Amino acid sequence: MNSSISDIAKQMMADPKGLLAADESSKTCQKRFDALKIDCTDESRRQWRQLLCMSPNIELYISGVILYDETIRQKTDEGLTFADALTKKGIIPGIKVDMGLVPMDNFEPATITEGLDGLSARLNEYYEMGARFTKWRSAFEVNDGEPDEAVIRYNLMVMARYASIAQSAGMVPIVEPEVLYEGNQTIEQSAKTTQKVIKILFEELAKLKVNLSGTILKTSMVLAGTKSVMSKPTEVADATLKVLNNSVPNEVAGIVFLSGGQSPEQATANLNAIGLKGEQTWPITYSYSRAVQDPVLKLWRGKEVNTNKAQAMFSKLLAQNSAARNGQFTGKKVF
Ligand code: 13P
Numbered sequence: 001m002n003s004s005i006s007d008i009a010k011q012m013m014a015d016p017k018g019l020l021a022a023d024e025s026s027k028t029c030q031k032r033f034d035a036l037k038i039d040c041t042d043e044s045r046r047q048w049r050q051l052l053c054m055s056p057n058i059e060l061y062i063s064g065v066i067l068y069d070e071t072i073r074q075k076t077d078e079g080l081t082f083a084d085a086l087t088k089k090g091i092i093p094g095i096k097v098d099m100g101l102v103p104m105d106n107f108e109p110a111t112i113t114e115g116l117d118g119l120s121a122r123l124n125e126y127y128e129m130g131a132r133f134t135k136w137r138s139a140f141e142v143n144d145g146e147p148d149e150a151v152i153r154y155n156l157m158v159m160a161r162y163a164s165i166a167q168s169a170g171m172v173p174i175v176e177p178e179v180l181y182e183g184n185q186t187i188e189q190s191a192k193t194t195q196k197v198i199k200i201l202f203e204e205l206a207k208l209k210v211n212l213s214g215t216i217l218k219t220s221m222v223l224a225g226t227k228s229v230m231s232k233p234t235e236v237a238d239a240t241l242k243v244l245n246n247s248v249p250n251e252v253a254g255i256v257f258l259s260g261g262q263s264p265e266q267a268t269a270n271l272n273a274i275g276l277k278g279e280q281t282w283p284i285t286y287s288y289s290r291a292v293q294d295p296v297l298k299l300w301r302g303k304e305v306n307t308n309k310a311q312a313m314f315s316k317l318l319a320q321n322s323a324a325r326n327g328q329f330t331g332k333k334v335f
Helices: 005-012 026-035 042-053 082-088 119-129 149-168 187-207 233-247 264-275 290-300 304-325
Strands: 018-021 062-067 092-096 101-103 111-113 133-140 172-179 216-219 254-257 284-286
Touching (some): 005 062, 062 133, 111 149, 119 149
Parallel strands (some): 216 254, 254 284
């Protein structure tokens, strides 16, 4: 039986789980592997994604995994496609469907996200492969001041169009307007831009009659930039919840955070501070890539013999973030 998109979105937000972002492009993987001198091939990427997705007990902490096009076409050692192997564990397979950022003409270095052409046909294929949710990301820099209104508006119009196409294909859209952490912005500047971006996103989603109960917002936390004094977790929690309460409609199925270049410790501490504020209008959880993958990749280093200890580390990081979602992370460091 086909579940409705609101039901899928509810399952994705199930307490105390989070969503794993494993949808890095091959180019991004290459950078991360190169830094650790790991050979980056379609086979080593398959092994890495298998290590993560088939990690023992992952289903206790993870409700859905965002895959990349290459991975959803690959198989695990067991001979199942990644989508089928995840579904078998009770984890919902999802897929990144944007085609990345390109410079926005007349507004460089600002970017616009590509991928609407032929999207409907691609989504039908992904649905057949078992994907039940999708992700689309735009990125906005605050470093040199607020992005131009046209940059924000056009990116979010395109994002809203993606969301409506995803819902017509029977899949939950994750809308991800990332406000970049890199830069010298203060937490106030980050709050102002994040709020503006999210407000415009929901204006555009409303214009296209996107069903919010079948939509998940993936956002950056509100915090001072990498070149400013680091924001404390209580400051991040207050600023983030204020922005979300001012800009996210009550009907939205849930909110998930990206880690955005925060260290694993920082991403967990900040999520925990948000969790400590208690129940909010929407379920809130994590959807990290780097904050749950980086220490694990360092342990693995492309070597089969390191798989078990890397998976043990991954499990610990997921458990910590699942606890942090409810303000229950005890602060013990694992590395
Ligand atoms: P990070 O957690 O590394 O920011 O990645 C999350 C993500 O999905 C970016 O699109």
